[in-house]
Amino acid sequence: MPAGASSVEDGLVIDLSRYLNQVRIEPDKRLGYVGGGCVWKTVDEAAIKYGLATVGGTVNHTGVGGLALGGGYGWLTNRYGLATDNIRQATVVTADGSILTANDKDNEDLFWAIRGGGGNFGVVTEFVFELYPQRKTVFAGDFSVGGLMLARTKAMCQVATVDPESTQSVFVLLVMYNGSEEEGRAAYKEFLDIGPIADMAKELPYEELNTLQSARARFLWVRGPLPEPEVLPEHHMGILPLSKVNAVPVSATAFRRELTLTFSSLSLGENMVDILIAGQRGLSKSEEFGYTNYDTATPAQVQVKKKYDPESVFNRWFPIIPAA
Secondary structure (H helix, E strand, O other): OOOOOOOOOOOOOOOOOOOOOOEEEEOOOOEEEEEOOOEHHHHHHHHHOOOEEOOOOOOOOOEHHHHHHHOOOOOOHHHHOOOHHHEEEEEEEOOOOOEEEEOOOOOHHHHHHHHHHOOOOOEEEEEEEEOEEOOOEEEEEEEEEEOOOOOOOOOEEEEEEEOOOOOOEEEEEEEEEOOOHHHHHHHOHHHHOOOOOEEOOEEEEHHHHHHOOHHHOOOEEEEOOOOOHHHOOOEEEOOOOOOOHHHOOHHHOOOOOOOOOEEEEOOOOHHHHHHHHHOOOOOOHHHHHOOOOOOOOOOOHHHHHHHHOOOOOOOOOOOOOOOO
16 A cells, blocks of 8 residues: 555554455356455456456456445446445454454444445455446547546546646546447547547457556545646546446445545645645535545444444554544
8 A cells, every 4th residue: 555554563464365365256146255355356357257347446456355445436436336335245353353244234333334434343354246247348548638628427537647848738538438449439539539649548358447557556645626727737537427426325334425526646746735735625524534445534433433343453544433
């Protein structure tokens, strides 16, 4: 993890990846049983063999647990919501050593809390995800477009930067269309008509989709609206649109559902962070907290924390303080 939260002084790091790294697919039930130490590459490759997939981020070497417990945007989010919305069950080892099944019938409060609360409540040793029919190939890749532009209705990631030679602002649009190349190019016609500086999009196997951003996967994450063009840094904006995410009732999970966008700076300079934070005006208190994978504490979770981890054994990343 870029922030160093994967380590702790005078504490214990539990590596699930050595043994709990298998995926079992039940195609008839459209369920995937995923070990807590898996990365999304394993899930993508196992499920697509049956023509199935679930929401699994945008980088395939990301750990399943960290992404799904904190929210989890992915290329299928506009159809199926967040990764956390597609957890149907979890096996959780709590601070006192109990092994609990958490779903919508058993330990419902724990099931609610982990979906947005990250690792604050225990170690998830197995996830059960809902799977969906998925075609074997998709249209995806990069368009590089000169000039400042935004699109809030397409499923894409947008990376904005400045050409070092011309000093012109450039958008690299990482696009995905769940169809053929012909269909995908028709869907993104408005961008292609501009005349991209570079066009690297093509039809590719679904399991390769989440490899396209692997080289961009080390970010300093900051939340907020986009800054003005004259102070535009290099930044990366997440999957659009968010209508499916926000169609889920706010009370359904601990994840905070907001319409504000998430962006991440590829520059680690303090001045860059100041620029981004300065643009956060007029946000609600909930919006100021940001995407829960970057800051998990929510008021209702402190009561659940008191029940399952009163001594704060699990206290890394963004710890939740138990209720008094």
